[in-house]
Amino acid sequence: MTDPKSETEIVTFGCRLNTYESEVMRQHARDAGLENTIIFNTCAVTAEAERQARQSIRKARRDNPDARIIVTGCAAQINPDSFASMDEVDRVLGNEEKLKAESFGIHETARVAVNDIMEIEETAAHLVHGFEEHTRAFVQIQQGCNHRCTFCIIPYGRGNNRSVPIGAITEQVRELVSNGVQEVVFTGVDITDYGLDLPGTPTLGQMTRRVLALVPELPRLRLSSIDPVEIDEDVYQLLAEEPRLMPHLHISLQAGDDMVLKRMKRRHLRNDVETMVRRARALRPDVVFGADIIAGFPTEDDTMFRNSLNLVRDLDLTYLHVFPYSPRPGTPAAKMPQVPGPTRKARAASLREAGQEAENRFYQSLIGKDVEVLMEKGNFGRCQHYAPIAVEDCEETEKLRGTIVSARVTGFKDGKLTALRNPSA
The missing domain is CATH 3.80.30.20 (tm_1862 like domain)
Structure with a gap:
């Protein structure tokens, strides 16, 4: 059984762009062989978002006293010194640095690596697996x-x-x-x-x-x-x-x-x-x-x-x-x-x-309309309008996961729609 601490954990705050970049970091961390590491990808859109990040960092240190904690994202880019001064934090990366494979080398020791984002002239494409x-x-x-x-x-x-x-x-x-x-x-x-x-x-x-x-x-x-x-x-x-x-x-x-x-x-x-x-x-x-x-x-x-x-x-x-x-x-x-x-x-x-x-x-x-549902987990998916739908007669969940199923909406309960597969599909 794999020790869960051997995997790098990434805690993502904020926007969809951060979600994408967390996947880039996950791949870099995996390639670098990082172990027992928690990466916080912060958001700066509100002061509350930054407060929540700090709170989560402190909790992570209490729960994982031996883990290496890396903080990055917009809040870290804008105010790196405030995170570097936290006793719980081992390293701070800027938004540009977090997307570079070399930033995650196991022998990388620089406590703060944050360049001036306003001087960056281009954005690289990152193939994410x-x-x-x-x-x-x-x-x-x-x-x-x-x-x-x-x-x-x-x-x-x-x-x-x-x-x-x-x-x-x-x-x-x-x-x-x-x-x-x-x-x-x-x-x-x-x-x-x-x-x-x-x-x-x-x-x-x-x-x-x-x-x-x-x-x-x-x-x-x-x-x-x-x-x-x-x-x-x-x-x-x-x-x-x-x-x-x-x-x-x-x-x-x-x-x-x-x-x-x-x-x-x-x-x-x-x-x-x-x-x-x-x-x-x-x-x-x-x-x-x-x-x-x-x-x-x-x-x-x-x-x-x-x-x-x-x-x-x-x-x-x-x-x-x-x-x-x-x-x-x-x-x-x-x-x-x-x-x-x-x-x-x-x-x-x-x-x-x-x-x-x-x-x-x-x-x-x-209700009563036909939709196309992208199956995500179990019998749950989302239709083309991003509405959450439970396709109730989808029993072969593993087989159908990641497929698009034609269904007719039958009802609405507990915050999501219910549907049955179209027999003609």
């Missing part, structure tokens, strides 16, 4: 962000926009599909800025169209969070014409009030979101939307909040990621007049409730 056991895999198409929203510290942890060339993305997707992956998710920090730094400035849609053409064996493709005002024409055309592009878009919304959006220095206004959602639905009537929303941004009054809440209801936004605003030192928003903490929490709860109501309505609307 760690996703072989999964049915869904993330592929990094770009890194960093050229914009400076007033609430966001992430550009200082990720650097400016750097895109992965189309050929390298295609190679990764082809490799993943050959290893059994049925669904690929294009991820990054600001994927609608894809290609601005590449020769010929290919857009996100042009790159996506090219990859789908070059890897016809890829069954399903998703896009991660998108900016509603920067979607290019090819994305809209693919949404209308390409069934392999899943009808599920996640909007980097943040607020539904124009004044709040201006104070956030977002690139869109409320009308831009409404226009994008209605256009997408006209092209693909079954498309479902998620959104990131910040509750209680500085200066947000009751009217401004109601505008955000009403936008969620008016557009029937389904999968919400709601964050009570958390001041981030070093950002302009942290110096603005703050909304009281209890008010932020109450507004976040109202937004989550509205999102849950929309989600329940959407699930109910699927």
